[in-house]
Amino acid sequence: MNIAIIIAGGSGSRMGQSIPKQFITIHDKPVLIYTLEGFQSHKMVDAIEVVCIDGWQDVVWAYSRQFGIDKLKWIVPGGGTGQESIRNGVFNLEDTCHDDDIIIIHDGIRPLIEPYVLTDVIEKCQEYGNAVTSMPYNEQIFLVNEDDPSTTTKYIPRETLRRVATPQAYRFGILDRAYHEAFEKGIGIYGSSYTNTMMVELGKTLHFAAGSDKNIKLTTKDDLELFKGYLEMKKDGHLE
Numbered sequence: 001m002n003i004a005i006i007i008a009g010g011s012g013s014r015m016g017q018s019i020p021k022q023f024i025t026i027h028d029k030p031v032l033i034y035t036l037e038g039f040q041s042h043k044m045v046d047a048i049e050v051v052c053i054d055g056w057q058d059v060v061w062a063y064s065r066q067f068g069i070d071k072l073k074w075i076v077p078g079g080g081t082g083q084e085s086i087r088n089g090v091f092n093l094e095d096t097c098h099d100d101d102i103i104i105i106h107d108g109i110r111p112l113i114e115p116y117v118l119t120d121v122i123e124k125c126q127e128y129g130n131a132v133t134s135m136p137y138n139e140q141i142f143l144v145n146e147d148d149p150s151t152t153t154k155y156i157p158r159e160t161l162r163r164v165a166t167p168q169a170y171r172f173g174i175l176d177r178a179y180h181e182a183f184e185k186g187i188g189i190y191g192s193s194y195t196n197t198m199m200v201e202l203g204k205t206l207h208f209a210a211g212s213d214k215n216i217k218l219t220t221k222d223d224l225e226l227f228k229g230y231l232e233m234k235k236d237g238h239l240e
Contacts (some may be wrong), residue, residue: 001101002037002122003093004048004167008032008060008108009085010077020053021218022108025227029067030220032060034111036069042115044122045104049074051089083189083198087179099173102126105195106167109218112230118167120210125169128207132168132196135211137161162208163216164196178202231240 002222008022019038022032032050039045052060054077065074074087076092086105093103102125117133118160141150141161170178178199182188188198201205220225 001046001097001196002044002100002104003097003172004045004098004106005086005089005093005105006032006035006039006048006106006108007078007082007085007094007166008056009051009053010082010109013132020110021224023056023059024224026224027231030063031111031227032108033067033069035066035070035106035108035113038068038111038113038118039104039106039114040069042118044119045071047090048072049076049093051076051078051085053078063104081189082156083195086185087189089187090176090179093172094176097172097176099171101172101208102169103172104167104169107165107217110166110211110215111218111227112214113147114212114214114237117212117215118122121167121169124207124209125171126135129174130168130170130199131207132164132203133166133208133211133215134162134164134208135213137139137163147220163211164208165211165217168196169209170195170199174204 023030039048047166048071049212050060052075057075060075074092076088079088090103102122104122121131121133137158140158141156143154145151145153154203182198188201196206211229214230216223216226220229
């Protein structure tokens with residue numbers, strides 16, 4: 001079984017809106033529903049769990065009925081951090097999943113999920129036990145000079161870098177044990193840590209899967225405008 005955990009537990013303060021950004025409505029549809037539709041329509045996804053900001057669970061159920069998201073089976077309250085939210089989602093499936101089941105973790109505010117990206121991350125996980133969506137890094141990266149932060153004398157070859165995002169996929173047994181270990185030992189769960197960084201800190205080797213430049217994360221108002229632009233291009237037939 002392939003289960004998607006959609007993380008929608010954030011408050012979205014940087015968006016400057018009165019409601020969490022995953023519930024902002026664009027063309028009469030919440031951002032979160034655009035995200036869920038990508039998983040609802042994908043034939044390799046069997047079920048969906050949403051980890052939701054507490055107090056919004058009934059709203060998610062109502063929207064899922066309105067927009068036909070019938071793969072949604074569970075809604076779990078989020079935690080105080082992103083890692084706590086993911087942990088809550090994983091632990092909630094302990095009585096449901098087998099070790100070989102595949103869990104796909106995705107940000108609820110990445111609404112432009114490409115079918116081929118989702119397919120590749122699942123197939124790579126089937127082969128290797130995990131997979132993380134990634135893209136080449138196309139800009140030059142220079143290191144700040146410690147003695148004079150306005151200068152630099154070193155750079156990192158961009159050929160050695162990959163940008164990693166969600167979706168990410170993991171065999172359930174590996175994922176569940178990793179979250180128990182991480183929270184018991186305090187490894188890879190603080191700050192901006194995510195499942196992928198936690199796994200690396202726990203000594204796991206990760207496998208790259210395909211990514212897409214359209215897979216934007218809606219963090220600021222500018223991101224929201226970019227998303228609207230993609231929707232308009234798709235509506236006009238300029239974007240497949």
